[in-house]
Amino acid sequence: xxxxxxGIQQIGIGVSxxxxxxxxxxxxxxxxxxxxxxxxxxxxxxxxxxxxxEKREAYLSLNMTxxxxxxxxxxxxxxxxxxxNPIKFGDLGxxxxxxxxxxxxxxHTYLKELGVLxxxxxxxxxxxxxxxxxxxxNHVQLVEDMYSFSKQSSLNGGVLGAVIGVSDIxxxxxxxxTMLGYTKVVYDAIDSVLSTDKKKCRRVILQQERTSVGxxxxxxxxxxxxxVQLLNERPTKIFENRLWGDR
Numbered sequence: 001x002x003x004x005x006x007g008i009q010q011i012g013i014g015v016s017x018x019x020x021x022x023x024x025x026x027x028x029x030x031x032x033x034x035x036x037x038x039x040x041x042x043x044x045x046x047x048x049x050x051x052x053x054e055k056r057e058a059y060l061s062l063n064m065t066x067x068x069x070x071x072x073x074x075x076x077x078x079x080x081x082x083x084x085n086p087i088k089f090g091d092l093g094x095x096x097x098x099x100x101x102x103x104x105x106x107x108h109t110y111l112k113e114l115g116v117l118x119x120x121x122x123x124x125x126x127x128x129x130x131x132x133x134x135x136x137x138n139h140v141q142l143v144e145d146m147y148s149f150s151k152q153s154s155l156n157g158g159v160l161g162a163v164i165g166v167s168d169i170x171x172x173x174x175x176x177x178t179m180l181g182y183t184k185v186v187y188d189a190i191d192s193v194l195s196t197d198k199k200k201c202r203r204v205i206l207q208q209e210r211t212s213v214g215x216x217x218x219x220x221x222x223x224x225x226x227x228v229q230l231l232n233e234r235p236t237k238i239f240e241n242r243l244w245g246d247r
Contacts, residue, residue, distance in 0.1 A: 005181050006213050007220025008068040010060060011097045011159050013138055014247040018074040021136055022059045028114065029099065030154025031061040031070055039076070048244035054078060056245065066149030066221040067100050067158020073245050080247040082137065083238065089165075089193050090201050090230040093238035096131065096163040097138070098224065100145035101156040104128050107142055110155065126187040126205055137247065139163075147221045161224040165238070169202050169229040182206035182225055193230070200231045 015021045025031040039057045046053050055076040062069040074080070089095060101107050104122060108130055111119055117133040128144040143160055166172040176182040184207045193199035204227045239246070 004214050004217075005208065006215060006217035008159055008161060008223045009216070009220065010069040010071040011094075011162060012071045012073050012245075013136075014080050014245045015072055015074050015136060016080055016247060018057050018059055018072050021072050021134075022061055022070075024135060025061060025070055025072075028111075029156055030063045030065065030152060031158070032154075033062040033064055035060040035062055035069060042245075045244055050243060054243075054245065062219075063152070063154055063156065063158040064150050064219075065100075065102070065152045065154055065157035066147055066219060067160055068220055068223070069158060075245055080245060081242050082247050083242065085236070087139070087238055088235075089163075090228045090233070091235045091238050092165045092167060094162050095139055095165050095228070095238070096141045098141050098143050098160040098162060098226070099156055100147060100158065100160040100221070101142040102144075102146050102148065103155045104130070104142060104144045107155045125189070125191065125203075143224075145222075149219050149221060157221070160221075161226065163226045163228060165228050165230075165235055167229065167235065169204055169227050172227050172229075173204060173206065176206055176225055176227075181208050184209055186224070187226075190231070193233075199233055202229045202231060203227070 037059050041053050042056050043053050057074045059072045060069050111132055119132040120130045122128050122130045129141055131141050134140055186207050187205035190200055191203050193201050206225045210222055
């Protein structure tokens with residue numbers, strides 16, 4: 001049997017108020033299809049929650065332009081813990097979700113008028129992109145990408161992938177290539193760490209060859225993973241002393 005990775009179904013966001021976060025992404029980034037709303041115990045995730053089965057409420061929302069969804073996840077019997085220190089570009093783990101965007105300039109202007117925090121300038125490394133923080137502290141990168149599953153009014157689409165901080169980029173490339181089929185290197189360079197010229201990192205963007213797709217592949221669309229390794233600074237673990245589902 002040939003196994004095919006059809007795309008990224010969703011990226012999880014640990015939150016304190018699931019409905020508030022869902023409404024923000026529905027109103028401003030077009031994730032307006034609520035695929036499910038569920039309250040249950042997360043028994044399958046206990047190995048990531050200190051071997052304790054936690055009760056949670058979760059929403060899964062989609063942007064029908066195409067791309068992965070958002071699994072918005074809230075503990076019911078535990079206050080989610082934020083990182084003690086600000087999460088920095090290159091720290092180990094998922095730093096940001098990538099969202100595809102068919103009209104990057106208009107979306108940048110819209111978010112600037114909305115007053116989102118830490119809105120960067122548009123960068124033109126590889127494909128035009130920019131970063132911002134949502135009101136709940138999550139890092140988001142919008143990347144120019146013209147893929148469309150269905151025409152919608154939203155300026156952007158769904159989840160394109162993730163920016164992941166790693167300690168050994170060569171080993172990580174081998175892992176994602178072998179395990180998940182991300183064999184195509186579309187960008188590999190030594191760059192400054194965002195706006196800080198003195199700090200350097202190696203960035204590698206991987207894609208799948210995507211010669212064929214199976215179920216839901218057209219909805220999820222092409223994906224990419226961006227690996228980041230700091231070269232002159234020791235990164236910290238994003239989820240150190242915290243649990244899966246923390247914010």
